[in-house]
Amino acid sequence: MSIKLDWEIDGQVQSGIGEDPTASRKRRVRAMRLILFLLTVGVIVIGGFIFIDQRLNRLSGQLEIELRDTVNAEVTAIRLGDWEAYRKLQRSAARTWEDEQRANFQMYQDLFIKGHQVQLNGRILDLVIDNNVPRARVHVEEIIDGIAYTRIWFYWRYSEDEDRDGQIDGWRHTRPDYTFWGDAKTLNGQHATITYREVDARVAHDLMTYLDQMVELACSTRDCTNLPRLRADISPEGYGGIMWSPADKNLLLIPSPYVVRARSDMPFSPEMQAQVAGLLAGWFR
Structure with a gap:
């Protein structure tokens, strides 16, 4: 019978004396498997976030391209005096909206007829898209008699095919949305x-x-x-x-x-x- 001092016991614990080698190896394997599992999950989660972010960025970019094309088509219709093309880009549940836009369209035509210097090139000064709706607020430049003005137009993106041309209607100019005037x-x-x-x-x-x-x-x-x-x-x-x-x-x-x-x-x-x-x-x- 022998008596072991405290520092001898501590030394044996620290050096692994008395531990089954097989159990120790299994413990290390389990630890490594857990680490690998956590790393794999982390990579998958990060990769998923990156994929979703890239997807949203591509979608947002495509929506912006479509919106810019719509604004350009609308301004072109005004310059050419094409009411029907301009009318097709308007949409609102309010019946008065088309009448209001007809008056707006005619206002520009009167400026042309009276000899005012009107430049409508569709230049967009600012553009904000709310992807949750989706709706958009566009700041459009127009130059009249040498003075640059900013007009704010609102758009809504429609997913249905109301005109039955085989394509979704997309962005349409709508009534002012003052809930979308900023914070x-x-x-x-x-x-x-x-x-x-x-x-x-x-x-x-x-x-x-x-x-x-x-x-x-x-x-x-x-x-x-x-x-x-x-x-x-x-x-x-x-x-x-x-x-x-x-x-x-x-x-x-x-x-x-x-x-x-x-x-x-x-x-x-x-x-x-x-x-x-x-x-x-x-x-x-």
């Missing part, structure tokens, strides 16, 4: 706070600069210690014109200029500036 944002300046949505970002920043300058100018000749903070809201719907809110005398209501067309270089146009200046003149009194 709501807030801009805080020195003297004003402006709420707006993504499409109107340029308008909001130009308006902020203008409001701060106007307040600074007015306060250079009067005491503005108790002047309330100005607020403004820019929206594509609900406002018939630039005005003070009936419920808040410090809140300016600004309709988005992109609802019709906005100057590309100056969406907060001189005409809008003049209207805001007139309202501010009364506000400072």
Whole structure:
């Protein structure tokens, strides 16, 4: 009978003394199999994500190509004065949409007839596709008498074959979708706070600069210690014109200029500036 010291026992455990070699080998094999299994699953999962991502990118790219072709066909129909070709690219559940687009089409034809310099080349300034719907918002450039404007057109992709030509109808120009005007944002300046949505970002920043300058100018000749903070809201719907809110005398209501067309270089146009200046003149009194 012998007594083993603690450090002798620890040494035997660490060196594997007393462990069955066969059991040890099986344990290592099981560990290796588990590692290989996990690596295989990881490779499959990563490969699946890559495949799906590439597939979605290809699909998104194809949708964009089809959308650009539709916009180009629509603009070409306007240039050629081909109402029927233009009409076929329109679609809406609202019966008034075709009448509205006929008036829009005729507006361009009148510009041509009256000798205005109109350039409609279908240049797309910005394009956003919502693949979940799918719907799209397209910023289209048009140049009239040397001034570049931006118009925003909305499209919906239809999967049925309504005209029965053997092909899905694809992208069609639809009524404005103001739920697809971008995320709501807030801009805080020195003297004003402006709420707006993504499409109107340029308008909001130009308006902020203008409001701060106007307040600074007015306060250079009067005491503005108790002047309330100005607020403004820019929206594509609900406002018939630039005005003070009936419920808040410090809140300016600004309709988005992109609802019709906005100057590309100056969406907060001189005409809008003049209207805001007139309202501010009364506000400072």
